[in-house]
Amino acid sequence: MTSITTDQDMEQTPGPNIVLPGDLLPPTASGLLEDGPTAPVIKLGPGLHPMDDDTITAVKAGVLKHSEIGNRWWVESNQRRYVAAAGESVIGVVVGKTVEHYKVDIGTAQPALLGVLAFEGATKRNKPNLNIGALLYCRISLANKDMEPELECMNPTTGKADGYGELKAGFVSKISLGLARRLLDPKSLVLRLLGQHISFEMATGMNGRVWIHSTSTKHTILICNAIKNSEYLDTQECATMVKNLVQKM
């Protein structure tokens, strides 16, 4: 939670790369103004949208990011509702079952479809049988705004499971999408700190769900709390928080 109060005569000092909806992509920096065959190709990521008047505008509030490789531009923003994007790993719950598909809730507006044969080595005769309520770690194979997202539980290039599949035991907790992305960073501070004290297994879905499995319930609760607490803390505070939690245990 963030709160601010100010009088109306406050200083207006917008940061260099914080954008709000309606802000334009810097036209000269991105090469938008250049014309002809040598004009650079601009790749737009989430949060940016080409408008009817030939401008490129931010549509979400966040930090404008740029990568020289491929002249890519995107807005990094945090939200809680997941919108499916192809190739992302997510955690879902089976909510329905038909002959050809499982219906999986991954937090999007519509439940996603997972083909019954989209598992490693699955054939018509030999396929995994999942019950309603089963927890899955899967990959989004198709995401289109007009259709239900489609899932698969294997790596499409190798046909191997690659860690995807049913998650047994453990505990799932909901976090914000921004925090989920941060946890996927191998250098994630809170996970590194927790790992020094407790051993645990974890799966993070880009849809803001984390699955935690450890030797005891006590540890699972602690890990879960520490992760949730870490969102709005700086490095020092995060270290103290984890230390306190571990000591109390």
Place this chain on the structure above:
Amino acid sequence: MSRLDRTRTSAHQLRPFFSSQNLLNRADGSAQFDFGGSSVLCSVVGPAEVKIRQEKLDKATIEVIARPLVGLPGVADKARERSIQETLEPLILSSLHPRTLVQIVVQTMKDDGCILSTAFNATILALLDAGIPLQSILGSVTCMIDSETNEILLDPTTEELARSKSTHVFVFDNKTSIAGSANKDQAKDQDQDQDSLEGAILYSDSTGIFTENEYFECAHAGFKAAQAVHGFIRTAVQKKLEKEYQQTQA
């Protein structure tokens, strides 16, 4: 000329702003916005599953529910719902999320005048928090013309509103203000201001008796004040992002 509201010295002074984002745990986005003694809490859920009856095949359904301070919603609340919904519909890029629902609940927390403006500002902050794609942001201000002094008062309190000849609610987008700051070198005369205003007004609602000139004067005063609201929204978002990025910056 002193105002009825003793805390303020000038007619164009707004009450202090306050905002707080991400207050509610279970909504996808939420925000509170205060204009002094007026306060509105807004929650946003979406893009979520939509009932077949409400479903639109090519865009998201936008539903606004306005809740009064006490009791059941009445005609005034229904009117507020419509105003907010019709202003937001072109602003939200609803074609990016077809066959979904964006539900916005606007709850009045404290009422000391200008509730509609407060609700607009709370709604935009909640939409930003929820990450709903928007064409631009908005800023809303109310002004009134005093029946005794004929003076334009910005952001009036309930006490001041009792003495109003006419009241005007304005909503402006932030696109025009950006264009304005880009051409800082060009001298801004009244005509240019008038032109830029036309594209910027997203919503305007006036009650009472007033002349055309008075209306434009109000619109200009409102436009200037809306810049302060836009600036405040930017600061609010910036503060929120700073909190989120503490670990990466260190």
